[in-house]
Amino acid sequence: MTLPRETVEARMAAFREACLLKRLRLTHQRIEVFRALASSEEHPDVESIHRVVRKRIPTISPDTIYRNLKLLAEHGLVSVAGMSHERLRFDANMGPHHHFVCVKCGRIRDFTSRELQHVAFPAEARAFGAPVSMHLEVKGFCSACQKGRKT
Amino acid sequence: MTLPRETVEARMAAFREACLLKRLRLTHQRIEVFRALASSEEHPDVESIHRVVRKRIPTISPDTIYRNLKLLAEHGLVSVAGMSHERLRFDANMGPHHHFVCVKCGRIRDFTSRELQHVAFPAEARAFGAPVSMHLEVKGFCSACQKGRKT
DNA sequence: TCCCAAATAAGATAGAATCCTATTTACGAA
DNA sequence: TTCGTAAATAGGATTCTATCTTATTTGGGA
Known part of the structure; x- marks a missing residue:
């Protein structure tokens, strides 16, 4: 949102190039999902990306967001914060470590x-x-x- | 599991004292849940704690494990690894940061x-x-x- | 233009975590 | 010791994120 246009455009250009290189199809949905993420510094979740992308592609499904972000993460084009569908883990060691x-x-x-x-x-x-x-x-x-x- | 007995016992003693201080009831279930956690260095999840505790308290429910660990975490007696039931978050910033x-x-x-x-x-x-x-x-x-x- | 593997939409499903409620229990006070 | 009560529990219901399924559509090479 607050990111300068040229930063976003640079990311988009690098993204397109990387997709061509990796033989990932540049679908309308994939491009818009990445654009929404590349335009934010909020580390958004799927729901907020969905809200943004839906303005341009009203019928896009949450599954498409998940699928694309997961795919792009596997190819090192985006990163994931948080543990994918893992369980909570606990620790009795309260000292700094x-x-x-x-x-x-x-x-x-x-x-x-x-x-x-x-x-x-x-x-x-x-x-x-x-x-x-x-x-x-x-x-x-x-x-x-x-x-x-x-x- | 592999932790020396005296380490576990020291943790148990500190735990009992902290509970008295914080007016947290020392229920059978709460004590055994903490003992299971304090005996492990594996950062266990709720399921594996449940497996261990069930040997002593066969009827204990997973909810009791969740409820107690959450309560103890709020009181600073255990720590949680991972984001408590938060959603996945993504980032297009791939540089080291x-x-x-x-x-x-x-x-x-x-x-x-x-x-x-x-x-x-x-x-x-x-x-x-x-x-x-x-x-x-x-x-x-x-x-x-x-x-x-x-x- | 044609072809087809890849990608999508929409609904079904899985599974972790939480909520609900009747019952039980720890523990302070009498 | 007994009693009273707020806290805690068991077990099932529920919520909600993420993934799977399947029929349909589409990007992009030939």
């Missing part, structure tokens, strides 16, 4: 870090308000999954 | 940090496997919510 998340098996391991303990809140983050806590999420392949990795 | 999350309104803002860009993966994280990416989540009150804060 960070997470190592295996991108293959989903296993989460806690760790603490002396170095990080003394890192201050980044100035860029403080610009948004009053930081309270800081949590690092390291993604990678855990030792077990590392062995059976194909790449 | 971090998140500032407002704990009140839930708004997410992106930021990049020159300092953090060059921080290496912590040794403690590398011990678990092969790190690929690193993402920082700063939680706090955004400027807008900061004003109307009561505390």
Whole structure:
């Protein structure tokens, strides 16, 4: 919404090019879904994207939004915040700690870090308000999954 | 499961004390739910906690697990990994970036940090496997919510 | 222009989390 | 110890996000 037109247009151009390269069809729906996302800095959910796109394509279904965003995420054209249809997970470890998340098996391991303990809140983050806590999420392949990795 | 007995017992003692202080009733179910969580380092979900607790309390319902964990989380006795029943959110910003999350309104803002860009993966994280990416989540009150804060 | 695999719409379905309500229980006070 | 009551529970109903199914449409190469 508040993004400068040229940023959006640059993203759209890169998107079209990436789709051609990856042999993803440039359907009317796909383009508009990406445009709605590329025009926002709000990390929107499917419902709000649907609301926006419906102005141009009144019959578009939520499933099309889901399907396209999932496809684009698999191709590295958009990113997903939040755990796709995973369950809530709990932890009795209330001390400050960070997470190592295996991108293959989903296993989460806690760790603490002396170095990080003394890192201050980044100035860029403080610009948004009053930081309270800081949590690092390291993604990678855990030792077990590392062995059976194909790449 | 693999946690030393004394760690679990220490957590149980602290839990009982905290409940007395906060006037939370020490029901059989609540105690066993917490014990199951405090005995694990797997960040278990409700289903696996339910499986464990059912050995001691065969009639316990999943709702009781949910209700207690939610209550304990509100009182700062356990923590929740993942976004509590929130929707998937998407982002067209594919460059490396971090998140500032407002704990009140839930708004997410992106930021990049020159300092953090060059921080290496912590040794403690590398011990678990092969790190690929690193993402920082700063939680706090955004400027807008900061004003109307009561505390 | 033709062809067909890919994509879509719309409704059905799955499944996690929450709500509802009658019953039970923890625990403070008498 | 007993009693009273607000809090907590069990179990089924409900909500709601995300995915699946299937008949139809369409992008884009030949």
